[in-house]
Amino acid sequence: xxxxxxxxxxxxxxxxxxxxxxxxxxxxxxxxxxxxxxxxxxxxxxxxxxxxxxxxxxxxxxxxxxxxxxxxxxxxxxxxxxxxxxxxxxxxxxxxxxxxxxxxxxxxxxxxxxxxxxxxxxxxxxxxxxxxxxxxxxxxxxxxxxxxxxxxxxxxxxxxxxxxxxxxxxxxxxxx
Numbered sequence: 001x002x003x004x005x006x007x008x009x010x011x012x013x014x015x016x017x018x019x020x021x022x023x024x025x026x027x028x029x030x031x032x033x034x035x036x037x038x039x040x041x042x043x044x045x046x047x048x049x050x051x052x053x054x055x056x057x058x059x060x061x062x063x064x065x066x067x068x069x070x071x072x073x074x075x076x077x078x079x080x081x082x083x084x085x086x087x088x089x090x091x092x093x094x095x096x097x098x099x100x101x102x103x104x105x106x107x108x109x110x111x112x113x114x115x116x117x118x119x120x121x122x123x124x125x126x127x128x129x130x131x132x133x134x135x136x137x138x139x140x141x142x143x144x145x146x147x148x149x150x151x152x153x154x155x156x157x158x159x160x161x162x163x164x165x166x167x168x169x170x171x172x173x174x175x176x
Contacts, residue, residue: 014070015077018059021169022051022074030174035145037134045082045103046134049110050150051171052078057118058157058165067162079104118154123147145176 026047031037037047052074059071079100086099110133117126124140130150131143152172160170 015073018055018070018074018166019052019077019081022048022055022078025169025171026051028174031146034174034176035149036142037146038136043134045106046110048078049107050114050130050134053111053114054118054150054153054157055165055169057115057154058160058169059162061158062162064162070166079107082107114150117147118150121151123151126150148172149174 026044031047032039037043056071056074059067059074061067082103083096083100086096086103091099113129113133114126116122117129123144127143127147128140129143130146131137131140134146135142137143149172153170156170156172157165164170
């Protein structure tokens with residue numbers, strides 16, 4: 001029983017550490033000052049989701065049980081953080097379930113929208129989807145710089161050794 005408790009605590013720490021890495025990157029000021037991402041909670045959610053997906057894909061693409069497990073831990077920690085954020089914003093216990101359901105639908109929708117273009121290297125489709133979801137623009141050109149960033153990050157993470165990606169992901173430079 002004690003061994004299961006310790007295993008659970010180790011799992012939480014790995015997920016928390018990975019989550020901290022994506023939050024730190026998603027809060028990079030240049031997303032907001034250079035790429036024009038609105039500095040609002042919904043746009044931050046979009047960037048957190050994009051970075052969570054990028055790192056989760058990298059971990060799972062390792063093709064090992066450990067990579068899949070760590071990717072799942074990151075995802076679970078992210079969902080838990082969303083729940084915690086709702087509570088911090090004052091959403092009552094009764095409403096949290098409904099709000100989490102809407103957030104989960106958005107989360108899965110974004111992951112579905114971004115994953116295949118990221119895997120295929122489809123910059124045009126990714127730019128269109130990022131422009132609409134992150135920048136609230138119907139002009140795909142508005143999402144080009146963010147799509148380039150995401151695809152470059154994907155490539156750099158893929159080229160990075162697994163243990164290095166776990167400690168210090170090789171995110172791309174944020175530039176216009």
